[in-house]
Amino acid sequence: MRAVPGIMILGVAIDTPLRRTFDYRVPAGEPCAPLGGRVWVPFGRRRVVGIVTESRDRSEVPADKLRSIHACIDTEPVFDPQLLKLLLWSAEYYRHPVGEVLAAALPASLRAGAPLREALRVWRLTESGRNQAMTQLPARATRLRSIVEYLSRRDDAATGDVLHATGASMAALHRLAAHGFVERWQPPAAEVATDGVVRAGPPLNDAQRAAVERIGARLGAFSSFLLHGVTSSGKTEVYMHAIAAVLARARQALILVPEIALTPQLISRFRERFDLPMAVLHSGLNDGDRLAAWRLAHQGQARIVIGTRSAVFVPLPRPGLIVMDEEHDPSFKQQDGFRYSARDLAIVRAQRLGIPVVLGSATPSLETLARARRQPDTLLRLPRRAASARPPRLSLVDLRNQPQTQGLATATVQTISRHLQADGQVMLFLNRRGYAPVMFCPGCGWAAHCRRCDAHLTVHGRGAQLACHHCGNRQVVANLCPQCSTTLKPVGQGTERIEETVGLMFPGVALARIDRDSIRRKGELEAVLARVKNNEVRLLVGTQMLTKGHDFPNVTLVVVLNADQGLFSTDFRASERLAQTIVQVAGRAGRAERPGEVLIQTEYPDHPLLTMLLSGGYEAFAEGALQERERSSWPPFARIALLRAEAPAPALAMRFLHAAREAAQACGIQAESAMNGLTLLGPAPAPMERRAGRFRAQLLLQAPTHGPLQKFLGAWLPVLENLPERRRVRWSVDVDAQELF
Numbered sequence: 001m002r003a004v005p006g007i008m009i010l011g012v013a014i015d016t017p018l019r020r021t022f023d024y025r026v027p028a029g030e031p032c033a034p035l036g037g038r039v040w041v042p043f044g045r046r047r048v049v050g051i052v053t054e055s056r057d058r059s060e061v062p063a064d065k066l067r068s069i070h071a072c073i074d075t076e077p078v079f080d081p082q083l084l085k086l087l088l089w090s091a092e093y094y095r096h097p098v099g100e101v102l103a104a105a106l107p108a109s110l111r112a113g114a115p116l117r118e119a120l121r122v123w124r125l126t127e128s129g130r131n132q133a134m135t136q137l138p139a140r141a142t143r144l145r146s147i148v149e150y151l152s153r154r155d156d157a158a159t160g161d162v163l164h165a166t167g168a169s170m171a172a173l174h175r176l177a178a179h180g181f182v183e184r185w186q187p188p189a190a191e192v193a194t195d196g197v198v199r200a201g202p203p204l205n206d207a208q209r210a211a212v213e214r215i216g217a218r219l220g221a222f223s224s225f226l227l228h229g230v231t232s233s234g235k236t237e238v239y240m241h242a243i244a245a246v247l248a249r250a251r252q253a254l255i256l257v258p259e260i261a262l263t264p265q266l267i268s269r270f271r272e273r274f275d276l277p278m279a280v281l282h283s284g285l286n287d288g289d290r291l292a293a294w295r296l297a298h299q300g301q302a303r304i305v306i307g308t309r310s311a312v313f314v315p316l317p318r319p320g321l322i323v324m325d326e327e328h329d330p331s332f333k334q335q336d337g338f339r340y341s342a343r344d345l346a347i348v349r350a351q352r353l354g355i356p357v358v359l360g361s362a363t364p365s366l367e368t369l370a371r372a373r374r375q376p377d378t379l380l381r382l383p384r385r386a387a388s389a390r391p392p393r394l395s396l397v398d399l400r401n402q403p404q405t406q407g408l409a410t411a412t413v414q415t416i417s418r419h420l421q422a423d424g425q426v427m428l429f430l431n432r433r434g435y436a437p438v439m440f441c442p443g444c445g446w447a448a449h450c451r452r453c454d455a456h457l458t459v460h461g462r463g464a465q466l467a468c469h470h471c472g473n474r475q476v477v478a479n480l481c482p483q484c485s486t487t488l489k490p491v492g493q494g495t496e497r498i499e500e501t502v503g504l505m506f507p508g509v510a511l512a513r514i515d516r517d518s519i520r521r522k523g524e525l526e527a528v529l530a531r532v533k534n535n536e537v538r539l540l541v542g543t544q545m546l547t548k549g550h551d552f553p554n555v556t557l558v559v560v561l562n563a564d565q566g567l568f569s570t571d572f573r574a575s576e577r578l579a580q581t582i583v584q585v586a587g588r589a590g591r592a593e594r595p596g597e598v599l600i601q602t603e604y605p606d607h608p609l610l611t612m613l614l615s616g617g618y619e620a621f622a623e624g625a626l627q628e629r630e631r632s633s634w635p636p637f638a639r640i641a642l643l644r645a646e647a648p649a650p651a652l653a654m655r656f657l658h659a660a661r662e663a664a665q666a667c668g669i670q671a672e673s674a675m676n677g678l679t680l681l682g683p684a685p686a687p688m689e690r691r692a693g694r695f696r697a698q699l700l701l702q703a704p705t706h707g708p709l710q711k712f713l714g715a716w717l718p719v720l721e722n723l724p725e726r727r728r729v730r731w732s733v734d735v736d737a738q739e740l741f
Contacts, residue, residue, distance in 0.1 A: 007063075007066075009023055009025055009026075009056050009058065013102050014041070014099045016100070018097060020097075021053055023060070030069070034075070035052055036051065036080065037074035037076065038051055039070075042070065049073065073113055073116075078116055080315060083315055094338065095735060096339070100337065100338055101338050110294075122185065125148065125151045128180050143167065144168075148176070159173070159289065163289070204238075216242065220354070224347050224359070224371070224378055227359065229360070229383075231385075231586070231587020234382060242358065251319065254311065254314065254323070256308070256311055256325065256346060257307070274303070278304045279293040279307075280307065281294065300317040309332055309342040310342075312345050312346050319355055320355055321358070322349065322355065323357075324346050324357065327364065330738060333738040335738075343365075362587060392586055393595070397602070398602070399601055399603045405501065406501040407493035416502070417506070419597070424556030425537070425554045426556070427557070427558045427585075427589070428539070428541045428558075430494065432495065433515040434458040435460055436458070437456060438459070439457065440488065441483070441484065442489055444486065446482070451473070452690070452692050453468055453471050453692060459490040460517065465477060470691050470692065495543060499513045502541065506539065509539055510536055510538050511538070511539040512528050512539070547584040552588050554594075556589060556596055557599070558589040560586070561601055564603055567604060578609065583617070608624070639703050639706045640703075641734060644697075646691075646697075646729065646730050647730070650689065650697070653729055655725050656728070657698070660683075660699060660719075661682075680700070681700040681702060687740065700740075709735075
């Protein structure tokens with residue numbers, strides 16, 4: 001590395017697949033961006049935004065070839081030193097290009113060069129709005145009227161607060177502004193309030209109180225707590241009391257949730273309890289709203305930040321607590337691009353910040369459960385439901401000796417009828433959207449397949465359309481078989497068909513369906529949930545969207561249809577996911593005074609997973625699953641990574657993976673790693689080999705601990721980047737892979 005006299009050299013990370021930073025000089029007399037700040041730099045023929053990761057006076061690039069930055073964007077860092085170090089560590093741990101990692105942690109507007117700070121602008125009612133809006137707005141303009149009602153109770157409010165509290169859109173605000181009823185203004189800096197009101201909640205039971213006290217005793221120091229509470233045990237109340245203690249110390253709290261769009265009730269509960277600046281971050285926001293929420297967090301004005309997976313990287317000037325609700329949820333693992341685990345990074349970030357992290361779930365992941373068992377003082381239990389709610393009664397419906405109507409056993413139909421007659425609500429869960437999973441020919445056995453994937457096309461729209469759930473391909477249904485001209489039949493059940501079936505069985509009973517096909521527009525989910533809460537809906541059909549933190553106090557019966565889907569999967573995590581799903585769905589039943597009942601339809605009533613769940617609950621299942629994982633050396637008793645490859649032809653992907661394995665042997669990397677227990681398995685085609693027209697294969701790496709695995713990857717990846725076979729494939733590394741597909 002050569003010294004460049006009198007010149008400051010910046011190491012700059014650029015959003016590119018190249019696994020390195022790039023050196024630029026700072027022209028004499030130009031200001032130097034801080035570490036973690038952004039700069040405009042030339043990159044090839046383009047002018048791009050980069051993040052400064054280091055500064056020095058030396059470079060391996062010859063002085064005459066060293067290019068200069070165009071301009072500094074920031075005078076303060078977008079990533080504080082602690083957060084920058086975490087991101088750089090993440091790029092190293094997950095073996096992903098550092099520029100793409102840093103870009104993933106920024107809102108799109110900042111990646112494009114938007115200013116880091118912008119004067120806060122808020123909305124308030126005009127004089128006309130206070131005196132005339134409610135009389136002049138039509139009664140059917142519910143969104144406009146809700147904005148006026150919301151602003152009438154306060155002097156002003158930020159855009160995000162108005163939209164989240166009312167469920168309205170920016171267009172509604174602009175319509176009111178056009179009428180002269182609201183205006184946007186910029187309060188003086190001194191008037192930007194960060195304090196607020198923390199309202200009292202219901203009294204805690206003994207287990208909740210003990211959990212809050214143990215979390216509170218560790219504020220200001222790192223601890224990783226598992227809050228293991230049965231469904232409806234009051235985990236959210238524990239979060240809120242712990243957050244109130246953090247706010248009392250003038251600190252910020254970060255709450256990570258699986259999917260904001262599916263948990264409107266959780267957001268509402270936080271806003272009712274904490275009347276103070278709050279930022280909500282999720283992928284459903286437009287770029288402007290996301291940037292505004294990110295700025296509130298970055299500048300310390302948002303006392304509480306609630307977000308999905310990527311919010312684990314949000315800047316927090318005064319961090320005090322990280323909470324991860326439903327920590328077991330697979331959505332916390334990014335499955336493409338930068339394949340990180342938000343759960344694991346939340347723990348690492350809390351450890352580096354010296355603050356507690358609370359992982360909450362009724363069905364903890366086996367990794368989290370094993371970690372808590374090694375440190376018993378971090379396990380917080382809520383063994384009973386809050387208030388007077390009793391646990392539901394679970395029973396199996398043996399489909400082998402039951403007549404069925406479109407997937408509903410006679411005993412199930414009779415039980416549904418009994419609960420409806422007793423004025424209860426009934427939920428039917430089927431984790432398969434659409435009308436039917438297969439369009440089939442009874443004459444010759446032909447079935448409709450996707451032309452681009454190794455998968456059947458799913459029947460949608462009451463049999464009017466076929467769709468692939470993997471690549472999105474859609475086509476109109478043909479009535480006749482293309483091979484023998486026999487009339488085609490939809491076979492099997494999806495949520496659409498179950499909705500149709502129960503609608504015919506129970507005419508006149510109000511029915512709603514919740515899945516990604518029926519809930520598309522903003523506010524639709526909230527509207528359906530409000531109808532359920534008001535008992536306007538008696539029958540509820542849906543997918544896993546029903547399990548995401550919703551409270552259905554009047555549901556007395558839950559029916560799990562087709563529970564056998566995950567019993568015989570090749571994925572070693574399939575049984576864990578199935579057990580979690582069944583327990584989470586069952587937890588929706590009997591949450592209020594009335595007892596709940598759960599029916600699980602199955603053709604394998606003697607299967608060990610189901611019998612363990614019924615006899616001992618999730619803990620009994622987890623105990624058996626952990627023993628099985630330990631015997632077979634799967635996580636959490638080993639570390640794994642996948643080298644994935646995809647190409648237009650199957651031979652190309654396999655050829656690259658074979659070359660990758662041979663390169664490890666030729667360089668002696670594999671022999672050295674084998675001494676530490678690391679093994680390579682494969683390569684082999686992915687369980688679904690062809691997807692979206694590309695053929696996929698994978699090579700599995702397995703090691704007893706992460707040390708040998710990381711050492712192997714560090715030596716192996718530079719070799720892979722120089723393989724000739726790499727040019728004809730897309731390849732990636734997935735460290736701590738959650739899905740073997």
